[in-house]
Amino acid sequence: MRKDFGKKNVNNFFKVFISFFLLSFTVAATNITAWGAEEAAEGESPSAAGFTYSLEFPENQLNPNLGYYQLMMTPGQEQTLSVIFSNPGSEAITVNLALNGAKTNKTGVIEYANRDIENDASLAFAFEDLVTGPESVELAAGETKQVPLTVKMPETSFEGVIAGGLQMMKAGQTEDTDSNGGSKVINQYAYVVSILLQESDTELVPDLQFNRAYGGQLNYRNSVYINFSNVIAAYLNDLTVEAQVMKKDSNTVLYEAKKTSMRMAPNSFMEFPVSMNGERMEAGSYTTHVLATSGEQRWEWTEDFEITEDEAQKYNERDVGLTQETGINWQLIALIVGGFIAAVVVIFGLITLFRKKKQQNGKGAKGTQKKQPSKNSHTGTPKKKRR
Structure with missing residues (x-):
């Protein structure tokens, strides 16, 4: 009986320990899964730009088959371009507009919507000074609206291309910029249309x-x-x-x-x-x-x-x-050590509890054995004592 009892308690101990371990792991896994689901829920599908646009090309558009403006201009010329916006949704929206010069990023990709990169010293005429327009456009549900952009060329003639672009983005989206590390993380959906201005067909050789x-x-x-x-x-x-x-x-x-x-x-x-x-x-x-x-x-x-x-x-x-040395994450180390100590305390408490129950049940087993008849006793009717 003592062997069976001890074996039973050992099994119970391991069951408790394993249950505790699995419970802790399940709680941790649940927290990780919930965090990931919450982060994923914050994103939107690419179709969530929320609006559409189309371009009206003027007569001085060099190629009407392009999806952007490429205009042949003259010194001092002033012109109005039209961009048509539509809101197919059932709620009113605001579309933010930004006009930026063409820049080159660290990976060798041309950007038309990055204001963080400065203009080069060789740039004679900044695109932002030549092309202007509203900062935003409000669209009611189902509304289509024409938005004007004004182009005012410099009086001085130039050779080559002045390049920039119009960025269009639904208001309310977020942008996280990391200027220190050189990276930029954008959580948004936007359209960018290039706008190229030139005064001749002369092709220049880059240098x-x-x-x-x-x-x-x-x-x-x-x-x-x-x-x-x-x-x-x-x-x-x-x-x-x-x-x-x-x-x-x-x-x-x-x-x-x-x-x-x-x-x-x-x-x-x-x-x-x-x-x-x-x-x-x-x-x-x-x-x-x-x-x-x-x-x-x-x-x-x-x-x-x-x-x-x-x-x-x-x-x-x-x-x-x-x-x-100054970058050691003491908070993380304290958390790990604290968790380890807590686990040791729990295990020690379970072992102590197991030992106490084992001792108590052992004493009870000894008392029961004293009351039992000895191996030499005989069963049957007891004999009468002689007087």
Whole structure:
């Protein structure tokens, strides 16, 4: 009986322990699943732009089959463009409008809706100064409305292309911008229509100019940036860039990068990143060698640059790939240790409870055995004592 009792309690103990473990795991899994579902519920389908648009092309539209404006203009000319908006929904909406010049981002992609990138120094006429329009348009349910954009060309003639775009986005959407790490996360649905202005059919040949090299970060990873500009009012296509970074007066390549099939907007600059591959940034003098090619065109630069102690310390503290003494997550460690201690306490309490029950039941078993007849006793009617 004692063996059976002990075995039964051991089984009960493990059942309790396993139930406790599974319960804890189930609660944790439920929390994770709920968090993921909540995040997913915040998104919208791509059809949720909430409106449609169409373009009315004027007579000076170079190609009416295009999905954007390409206009042949004259110096000082003023013109009105018409964009037609429709709201197919059952509720009134507001569409925000923004006019931005064409820029080139870090990945070699031309953007027509990024206000965070500055204009290049070679840009003679900013698109935002030439093309103006309302900041928003309100549409009632089922309403169609014509919205005017005004183009006012500079009095001075120019060669090449002035490029920009109209961004159209339903009001109420959110945008999260990370200026520190160099990345941009957008939770929104928008249309962008390019607007190209030119005064002649003359095709210009793009030309690149080196600006500078410097230490920085891309997505919170230490990097070196190579900044160069397309100083001509013409698009540069099929661009390949190879860049190497060495210590000054050394031929040993520390970091390198290569990217193909890039484009640059007219009169725009690019900040080409060279990753440090998760290494710490060190202060000192460096040299970069850059080779850029597009078709038969070729540009090559070898330039020196400096990384200061302050810059290196600042970026090393922000690099998420580096293990920092000051970056130890003590809160997470305390949470893990606390959870471990709590689990040990629970297990110890269960073991103690099991032992107490075992001792109590053991004592009860001994008392029962004393009352039982001995192995030598005989059953039957007891004999009478002699007097």
